Amino acid sequence: MMRIQRKNYNELGEVLGPYTHSVIHNNTLYTSGLTAFGRSAQEQGIEAQTRTIFAQLKHICKVHKVTLKNLIKVTLFVSDFSEMDLLRTTLFDLYGDDIPASSLIKIDALFCDDLKIEIEAIIAL
16 A cells, blocks of 8 residues: 655645645645745735745755656636736746646635635646
């Protein structure tokens, strides 16, 4: 039976709810939803929030000795589609030539009104 590892990262902040930052199984890492909550980008636009989330993803990758090139899939939960062109431009910039599979889901709101985007990721280790 394959072992499941649950991991939190101090740099991502304290976990206050019933979840872990990531779960690893069969050399694949699954993140919980990441946001800009509690960070300087929290009250900024979707570009700043997306870049803040990707900084968190980069940190997770670094801990596990991989890069964002190992990003298999992302799921984006977006509450405001008015900045969709800016989001796409930002994502193309962050991905470079290594574009993952992706799902985009429009939602009414996230848990905090300031937040415009939450991202879950699957990363190959």
